[in-house]
Amino acid sequence: MDKQVFEALSAESLPHRLGGNSALREKIGGDVSHWTVKEIGDGNLNLVFIVTGSKGTAVVKQALPYVRLVGESWPLPLKRSFFEYHALVRQAARAPGMVPEIFFFDETQALIVMEYLTPHxxxxxxxxxxxxxxxxxxxxxxxxxxxxxxxxxxxxxxxxxxxxxxxxxxxxxxxxxxxxxxxxxxxxxxxxxxxxxxxxxxxxxxxxxxxxxxxxxxxxxxxxxxxxxxxxxxxxxxxxxxxxxxxxxxxxxxxxxxxxxxxxxxxxxxxxxxxxxxxxxxxxxxxxxxxxxxxxxxxxxxxxxxxxxxxxxxxxxxxxxxxxxxxxxxxxxxxxxxxxxxxxxxxxxxxxxxxxxxxxxxxxxxxxxxxxxxxxxxxxxxxxxxxxxxxxxxxxxxxxxxxxxxxxxxxxxxxxxxxxxxx
Amino acid sequence: MDKQVFEALSAESLPHRLGGNSALREKIGGDVSHWTVKEIGDGNLNLVFIVTGSKGTAVVKQALPYVRLVGESWPLPLKRSFFEYHALVRQAARAPGMVPEIFFFDETQALIVMEYLTPHxxxxxxxxxxxxxxxxxxxxxxxxxxxxxxxxxxxxxxxxxxxxxxxxxxxxxxxxxxxxxxxxxxxxxxxxxxxxxxxxxxxxxxxxxxxxxxxxxxxxxxxxxxxxxxxxxxxxxxxxxxxxxxxxxxxxxxxxxxxxxxxxxxxxxxxxxxxxxxxxxxxxxxxxxxxxxxxxxxxxxxxxxxxxxxxxxxxxxxxxxxxxxxxxxxxxxxxxxxxxxxxxxxxxxxxxxxxxxxxxxxxxxxxxxxxxxxxxxxxxxxxxxxxxxxxxxxxxxxxxxxxxxxxxxxxxxxxxxxxxxxx
Structure with missing residues (x-):
């Protein structure tokens, strides 16, 4: 995955782009051909994918450079993903067990791979x-x-x-x-x-x-x-x-x-x-x-x-x-x-x-x-x-x-x- | 002046070390042989020198890596000079005429050259x-x-x-x-x-x-x-x-x-x-x-x-x-x-x-x-x-x-x- 340029994920591109990610492979299984991806598009701000493999399921959340609800006319910086990541790390330490576990964070891609909560x-x-x-x-x-x-x-x-x-x-x-x-x-x-x-x-x-x-x-x-x-x-x-x-x-x-x-x-x-x-x-x-x-x-x-x-x-x-x-x-x-x-x-x-x-x-x-x-x-x-x-x-x-x-x-x-x- | 390593000034070393400083030369005169330096040692924290040349007088304030009043047993970072400089710049803009004018700032040497106030x-x-x-x-x-x-x-x-x-x-x-x-x-x-x-x-x-x-x-x-x-x-x-x-x-x-x-x-x-x-x-x-x-x-x-x-x-x-x-x-x-x-x-x-x-x-x-x-x-x-x-x-x-x-x-x-x- 190119770490230098931000590119929004899609359900189609995700297996290809994240297929080599060791954290994700370890959690859901390394055989990318078994991955299924569902985008749950109810967020106001971000892309959220549920990715399931042979071993399990994870969530991939990616910020977009604009407010999703409104569109590209309302830009919103990708670095909000950085703040989300840092807040999650601190909350996990301060209130153990109360936030989803983080598996991977990519600052350039504004992307957090985290625990899939089910049947929540x-x-x-x-x-x-x-x-x-x-x-x-x-x-x-x-x-x-x-x-x-x-x-x-x-x-x-x-x-x-x-x-x-x-x-x-x-x-x-x-x-x-x-x-x-x-x-x-x-x-x-x-x-x-x-x-x-x-x-x-x-x-x-x-x-x-x-x-x-x-x-x-x-x-x-x-x-x-x-x-x-x-x-x-x-x-x-x-x-x-x-x-x-x-x-x-x-x-x-x-x-x-x-x-x-x-x-x-x-x-x-x-x-x-x-x-x-x-x-x-x-x-x-x-x-x-x-x-x-x-x-x-x-x-x-x-x-x-x-x-x-x-x-x-x-x-x-x-x-x-x-x-x-x-x-x-x-x-x-x-x-x-x-x-x-x-x-x-x-x-x-x-x-x-x-x-x-x-x-x-x-x-x-x-x-x-x-x-x-x-x-x-x-x-x-x-x-x-x-x-x-x-x-x-x-x-x-x-x-x-x-x-x-x-x-x-x-x-x-x-x-x-x-x-x-x-x- | 070596900008890489902090070195405390003294009344003796100051003309040599700051003699090439254009801001100071402009304010007090470029002929270093006419400079006189007086250290006014009443500060709790810092070195303060009054430097007089053929054209005028300026103050050189330098932070020390410890509390002067107490000595090296109480370390205090040089970066306080950075905050003093930035505060003076802001105060000068917000309350014009109420703080001394700054002629020069050297972050590594933790040193501010500023207006000499007299007869204050x-x-x-x-x-x-x-x-x-x-x-x-x-x-x-x-x-x-x-x-x-x-x-x-x-x-x-x-x-x-x-x-x-x-x-x-x-x-x-x-x-x-x-x-x-x-x-x-x-x-x-x-x-x-x-x-x-x-x-x-x-x-x-x-x-x-x-x-x-x-x-x-x-x-x-x-x-x-x-x-x-x-x-x-x-x-x-x-x-x-x-x-x-x-x-x-x-x-x-x-x-x-x-x-x-x-x-x-x-x-x-x-x-x-x-x-x-x-x-x-x-x-x-x-x-x-x-x-x-x-x-x-x-x-x-x-x-x-x-x-x-x-x-x-x-x-x-x-x-x-x-x-x-x-x-x-x-x-x-x-x-x-x-x-x-x-x-x-x-x-x-x-x-x-x-x-x-x-x-x-x-x-x-x-x-x-x-x-x-x-x-x-x-x-x-x-x-x-x-x-x-x-x-x-x-x-x-x-x-x-x-x-x-x-x-x-x-x-x-x-x-x-x-x-x-x-x-």
């Missing part, structure tokens, strides 16, 4: 189907706490953290997508916006003229751009998670960047709240998804509580970085000082997380990238009714994030919105 | 002498606002900001000095600490067992390490400012790093508060420096008010970055939304700035690097009386920073501490 499905798809996965709340809470704590100055040697900060600072174009599409575009008439119209027109107008909301969205963008606290996944929604009843794996960290600990957590919870409000568009008869709705709200609480308790556990046992050092607290016979600091840190994460969640809900309904949760609801009236409730919760979270103290309170608000007693 | 003196020295400089409040407020605003995502193209963030992230060793010596060492029995003993022993014990203070110091360290908001000078105290009655120049930005906007401002004000409390150790008769004390408190207010109004002016006229974009506010007929966001941003800077100021006061009295303001007070009882009041104000600022709303209030507290009605 995309979590978002499972939730649309009304499947109650038993472990995801716990698994995702642990993933978030472990990757976010261990990628920060709470844990890392500061020299390593600063080197990583510099490395990922070059992921400019993917951060730019978030900076614009998440934090700004939904709040004015940007070209790429779209929403269920005319049903949502009134609430869209209302949100775009909501000064407090716009200010909060920009404050959160300020946090996103300036609070270089840890290596975030950067795109941790239910479409970036693959599941079985027994297993949870997190994929697609090409948006990885140094940002706030709260960012991944907020984005994740937002997607569960959206799933919650989308259920009434998916249920065959009214109330058929009551159990699923309760499951989703409980899962949100499990994610946060697991995140919180694992973060606290890591704080007490792995706080080896430059921040909140033991030599100022525990070693000075003041363990309660460290607990006081922990409470403050968690409280900051909580308030930021709520804000990011609110904004994520808005951009997924008003911006460019919509979620299948709502998009699969064919009837626009029914879809808009779901989306409208989610938008209201998003605004509530973003603007009131300094005044909301528990997920129980948010649960009550969500349930009242669902029943339309607050709508 | 170090601001700290002037304040110890009781000199009331008429312009410094305004000049320093403008310097802070312009460099800090224009080095942030409020102003810069995000690609350039991220590239600079990566560049300065490599200034690891100098950040490490701040991280340890400023934010942690003063709050436990670190080896490098020293204080006026036994006079300060009781208050030192009290501060080291003050849980709220230690937690605040660590929160501020967290901000220092994670809030990569703008290019900070990093060491903006009164010893890094050179003055005449008419002119103010800021020097020595080798600690430059991407950090909070509030950091430089807090460090600067802290050094004025220290100057305030040191005056009673400098005055010949009680009350002789009353005018100077009033001048210092007024100057603190001038610095902050100038910073604040210039920052607001830049917010309204140069807010071209990705944050708080006009297209969400002014272009949507909501200029008041931008003002609301400005108030929040300034309020954050205010509260952080007070915290950094409090911690800076503590480390300058309890840590390794002390200030001449206090050190020149020969009588330890008299010195300790001054230092003790400063320490109390520092604690007050750091712990109460979320509850203090004006410099008038701080002025009243400082004046009562000075009169010992609060001591």
């Amino acid at each position: 499905v995309i979590l978002r798809r499972a939730l649309i189907d009304g499947r109650e996965l038993p472990n995801i709340g716990c698994d995702l809470g642990l993933f978030a706490a472990r990757t976010l704590f261990r990628g920060s100055d709470l844990s890392m040697a500061t020299r390593d953290k600063k080197a990583d900060l510099a490395l990922f600072a070059d992921n400019v174009e993917l951060c730019d997508i978030t900076e614009n599409l998440v934090f700004s575009d939904p709040y004015f008439e940007a070209d790429l916006n779209r929403h269920t119209a005319p049903q949502l027109d009134p609430i869209v107008m209302e949100l775009r003229s909501d000064r407090d909301l716009k200010v909060e969205a920009q404050r959160l963008k300020h946090l996103f751009s300036a609070k270089a606290e840890t290596l975030c996944h950067g795109d941790l929604h239910t479409g970036s998670v693959m599941v079985t009843d027994a297993e949870t794996r997190v994929i697609d960290p090409e948006f990885a960047f140094y940002g706030p600990i709260s960012f991944d957590v907020g984005m994740l919870l937002a997607n569960f709240w959206m799933s919650y409000f989308s259920q009434s568009g998916q249920e065959s008869t009214t109330g058929a998804r009551d159990g699923m709705r309760a499951y989703l709200l409980e899962t949100i609480e499990t994610i946060w509580e697991t995140f919180r308790s694992e973060f606290a556990q890591l704080w007490r046992t792995e706080r080896m970085g430059i921040l909140y050092q033991a030599r100022v607290f525990e070693d000075r016979n003041d363990p309660l000082g460290a607990e006081q600091a922990l409470n403050i840190v968690i409280d900051d994460i909580w308030r930021e997380m709520l804000g990011f969640a609110g904004i994520e809900i808005h951009r997924r309904i008003l911006g460019l990238a919509h979620n299948a949760d709502f998009e699969t609801i064919a009837d626009p009236d029914r879809r808009a009714a779901c989306e409208s409730k989610a938008l209201k919760l998003g605004r509530h979270l973003a603007v009131n994030r300094h005044r909301i103290h528990s997920l129980r309170d948010i649960r009550a608000t969500a349930e009242r919105l669902q029943k339309e007693t607050l709508a | 003196v170090i601001l700290r020295r002037a304040l110890i002498d009781g000199r009331e400089l008429p312009n410094i409040g305004c000049d320093l407020g403008l310097f802070a606002a312009r460099t800090l605003f224009r080095g942030s995502d409020l102003s810069m193209a995000t690609r350039d900001k991220k590239a600079d963030l990566a560049l300065f992230a490599d200034n690891v060793e100098l950040c490490d000095i701040t991280e340890n010596l400023v934010f942690s060492d003063p709050y436990f029995e670190a080896d490098l600490n020293r204080h006026t003993a036994p006079q300060l022993d009781p208050i030192v014990m009290e501060l080291r067992s003050d849980r709220d203070l230690k937690v605040e110091a660590q929160r501020l360290k967290h901000l220092f390490s994670a809030k990569a908001e703008t290019l900070c000078h990093g060491d903006l105290h009164t010893g890094s400012v050179m003055v005449t009655d008419a002119e103010t120049r800021v020097i020595d930005p080798e600690f430059a790093f991407y950090g909070p906007i509030s950091f430089d401002v807090g460090m600067l004000l802290a050094n004025f508060w220290m100057s305030y409390f040191s005056q009673s150790g400098q005055e010949s008769t009680t009350g002789a420096r009353d005018g100077m004390r009033a001048y210092l408190l007024e100057t603190i207010e001038t610095i902050w008010e100038t910073f604040r109004s210039e920052f607001a002016q830049l917010w309204r006229t140069e807010r071209m970055g990705i944050l708080y974009q006009a297209r969400v506010f002014e272009d949507r007929n909501d200029p008041l939304g931008a003002e609301q966001a400005l108030n929040i941003v300034i309020d954050d800077i205010w509260r952080e700035m007070l915290g950094f100021a409090g911690i800076e006061i503590h480390r300058r009295i309890l840590g390794l690097a002390h200030n001449a303001d206090f050190e020149t007070i020969a009588d330890p009882d008299r010195r300790a009386a001054c230092e003790s009041k400063a320490l109390k104000l520092g604690r007050h600022l750091a712990v109460n920073r979320h509850r203090i709303h004006s410099l008038r209030d701080i002025r009243a507290t400082a004046e009562r501490l000075q009169k010992e009605t609060l001591a």
Whole structure:
């Protein structure tokens, strides 16, 4: 394979071009004539192939020099594959067993060969189907706490953290997508916006003229751009998670960047709240998804509580970085000082997380990238009714994030919105 | 001059080694036999030479591969000269006329040839002498606002900001000095600490067992390490400012790093508060420096008010970055939304700035690097009386920073501490 010039793979060319790759041959079998290749074209950004040989199956993911969803008119650098690779390596070390195993990486070809997950499905798809996965709340809470704590100055040697900060600072174009599409575009008439119209027109107008909301969205963008606290996944929604009843794996960290600990957590919870409000568009008869709705709200609480308790556990046992050092607290016979600091840190994460969640809900309904949760609801009236409730919760979270103290309170608000007693 | 191997200059070797340097020859005259070289050895970190020729005078500053103050047992990389050079270039563009002009930079020799400032003196020295400089409040407020605003995502193209963030992230060793010596060492029995003993022993014990203070110091360290908001000078105290009655120049930005906007401002004000409390150790008769004390408190207010109004002016006229974009506010007929966001941003800077100021006061009295303001007070009882009041104000600022709303209030507290009605 020519390593000097990037060339996009196709299902036809892949066996020829990767047939000599020893990592792939070892995993799936060396006899290329037995290889079958399937391109699964549901990604917004990249090519993804499933390659099966006589011994097994692997995934080949290749970046394209443009946004696949839009085409060559929107260039996007190949180096996002480099960031995905480096993020996967770090996540594998920080949260063992939670990301796909990497077999091979080729920087010039922007290509990662990795573990094929089977019989895993995309979590978002499972939730649309009304499947109650038993472990995801716990698994995702642990993933978030472990990757976010261990990628920060709470844990890392500061020299390593600063080197990583510099490395990922070059992921400019993917951060730019978030900076614009998440934090700004939904709040004015940007070209790429779209929403269920005319049903949502009134609430869209209302949100775009909501000064407090716009200010909060920009404050959160300020946090996103300036609070270089840890290596975030950067795109941790239910479409970036693959599941079985027994297993949870997190994929697609090409948006990885140094940002706030709260960012991944907020984005994740937002997607569960959206799933919650989308259920009434998916249920065959009214109330058929009551159990699923309760499951989703409980899962949100499990994610946060697991995140919180694992973060606290890591704080007490792995706080080896430059921040909140033991030599100022525990070693000075003041363990309660460290607990006081922990409470403050968690409280900051909580308030930021709520804000990011609110904004994520808005951009997924008003911006460019919509979620299948709502998009699969064919009837626009029914879809808009779901989306409208989610938008209201998003605004509530973003603007009131300094005044909301528990997920129980948010649960009550969500349930009242669902029943339309607050709508 | 051999560009490949670093070699420390001496007053004797400098004419020979730099005699062929065209930038220096042009500025001071090409006839090396007329050059005179004086080493001004008051720096903690570097060699500084004043070189005079037939046409003029220039300064040659060279980093050493160790901390000069301590010796070869404390290595410190030469690349700090690279960061100083890059910071000076940026500051010159962002706050024209406020830093010395650079004539030449040699990365391998860690050497900067720059403008000789005359008849300027170090601001700290002037304040110890009781000199009331008429312009410094305004000049320093403008310097802070312009460099800090224009080095942030409020102003810069995000690609350039991220590239600079990566560049300065490599200034690891100098950040490490701040991280340890400023934010942690003063709050436990670190080896490098020293204080006026036994006079300060009781208050030192009290501060080291003050849980709220230690937690605040660590929160501020967290901000220092994670809030990569703008290019900070990093060491903006009164010893890094050179003055005449008419002119103010800021020097020595080798600690430059991407950090909070509030950091430089807090460090600067802290050094004025220290100057305030040191005056009673400098005055010949009680009350002789009353005018100077009033001048210092007024100057603190001038610095902050100038910073604040210039920052607001830049917010309204140069807010071209990705944050708080006009297209969400002014272009949507909501200029008041931008003002609301400005108030929040300034309020954050205010509260952080007070915290950094409090911690800076503590480390300058309890840590390794002390200030001449206090050190020149020969009588330890008299010195300790001054230092003790400063320490109390520092604690007050750091712990109460979320509850203090004006410099008038701080002025009243400082004046009562000075009169010992609060001591």
